[in-house]
Amino acid sequence: MPEVTIDFTKEIGAIKPMHAVNNGPIKAKSDQTRGNFDAYSAANIPYARNHDASFCSSYGGEHAVDISAVFPDFVSDPENPDSYDFVLTDEYLKTTLDAGTKIFYRLGSKIEHWSKKYGTLPPKDFQKWAVICEHIIKHYNEGWADGFHWDIDYWEIWNEPDLDPDDSDNKRTWGGTAAEFYTFYAVAARHLKSRFPHLKIGGPALAGQTGKWLDGFLASLTKNGGRVPLDFFSWHIYTTDPKRIIEMANVIREKLNRAGYETTESILNEWNYVEGWTDQFIHSIEMIISMRGAAFTQASMCLGQNSTIDMMMYYDARPCAFNGLFDFYTYRPLKGYYPFFIFSKLSKMGTQVQADSDLGELYTVAARGKDGKCAAVICYYPQDGNAENQAVTVHTSGGKGGFDTFLLDDGHDFEKTGITELNGNEAVFHLKPNSILFLTQ
Known part of the structure; x- marks a missing residue:
């Protein structure tokens, strides 16, 4: 995964x-x-x-x-x-x-x-x-x-x-x-x-x-x-x-x-x-x-x-x-x-923080504000037109706990999908090809 x-x-x-x-x-x-x-x-x-x-x-x-x-x-x-x-x-x-x-x-x-x-x-x-x-x-x-x-x-x-x-x-x-x-x-x-x-x-x-x-x-x-x-x-x-x-x-x-x-x-x-x-x-x-x-x-x-x-x-x-x-x-x-x-x-x-992906088709950037608020974007953009959905595990450290999650894909226009509570600082998200996930807290 x-x-x-x-x-x-x-x-x-x-x-x-x-x-x-x-x-x-x-x-x-x-x-x-x-x-x-x-x-x-x-x-x-x-x-x-x-x-x-x-x-x-x-x-x-x-x-x-x-x-x-x-x-x-x-x-x-x-x-x-x-x-x-x-x-x-x-x-x-x-x-x-x-x-x-x-x-x-x-x-x-x-x-x-x-x-x-x-x-x-x-x-x-x-x-x-x-x-x-x-x-x-x-x-x-x-x-x-x-x-x-x-x-x-x-x-x-x-x-x-x-x-x-x-x-x-x-x-x-x-x-x-x-x-x-x-x-x-x-x-x-x-x-x-x-x-x-x-x-x-x-x-x-x-x-x-x-x-x-x-x-x-x-x-x-x-x-x-x-x-x-x-x-x-x-x-x-x-x-x-x-x-x-x-x-x-x-x-x-x-x-x-x-x-x-x-x-x-x-x-x-x-x-x-x-x-x-x-x-x-x-x-x-x-x-x-x-x-x-x-x-x-x-x-x-x-x-x-x-x-x-x-x-x-x-x-x-x-x-x-x-x-x-x-x-x-x-x-x-x-x-x-x-x-x-x-x-x-x-x-x-304002400030970029460390964010890495082990899949070349997953692109990510994360940031932290002076007030301690955090956010990250994860984009699944495969070159293969026949690429399949991906279950992506997100591991975080240094945040405040749960995240508000927003999804942009063919069926969602940057819509809030709920609050994701992390289980041991990790959560699994299911992403379609050509989709964007935004996490913020």
Whole structure:
């Protein structure tokens, strides 16, 4: 019988923000009323990256977030407040902040799948682009141009510049070459870090090219004895195996360390359940909104907590095919909402404690609060589609006795199943494949 062993007295460190997302909530309007603001707020999501926000009309659509939306005429004077259109971006960011979620601001453009490109073309003047970004930061953090003092700390330069090779006929995210991006990043990062040394400046939201492209990027940062700022390194992976996430995280951490960026944060700010991008894609998005997608999400968070990753940001909380949290039409919570709600409970307690499983398909994290309250999540996510139910023995030490138990599976929406009294500090739970158990006291 598989076993999970939890020692609530053995502290490991802080619970990390594994339950961050891309994009924010939607407030219901006076008519055609639907929204997810209350549920989003209840999940206590720590950060929301605003990449691809301009695809969503509820966020402001084409008039929000992207540099080409905020600064629509590149020949304009970047020192003149009249050159900027902040209105809808202001509203969108405020809604996110009102939900208790911090902003992770992506400076650049949404992905452009169509034949003609707009915001993904390399800026005609790299330094001017950096100055424009400087004034966007001033607007949101220093009150410039009737702005705010929101203390947005993460500022990401571009998105997935490695997605397509230099000789591609359809470059969806960066219209130039790899070498041009390396120069562009250096210009922007140096300027922004010199102007805002207290903020976290980084990027480049790597699409997944951990070989030649990444090696070239890291080498460019220290070329000729210099050192380009890289407070965080952001990267992406789409898979069905949480262990693949950790494999990539380890490669990235090793390469950052070797390049001299040992203290640079490793931030996975796009990830989700994807079997493949062609014939398997339709099935993938069906799974994203299913209990299997929810179990994948929870399992990935658990592994991420015990890895070199500093933050994970699920793609996507925006109404789209990748949103496993909220129904596309009603915005009501789906199965995939609850892993975020669960991890927020652990995060509030603050301190991770020892929790181990002797079965590789059982993923677990446990936490303890300063008030002595304890909690643990156990997720059964097998790779085998024909996997059987498991009777799991849970051993605990250092807790207060019985646990309130909550179950998420095909038949339960994070429902309280009762109070489990431990028999000699152990209890047996029967879990279906793709199910999540939460214990709290």
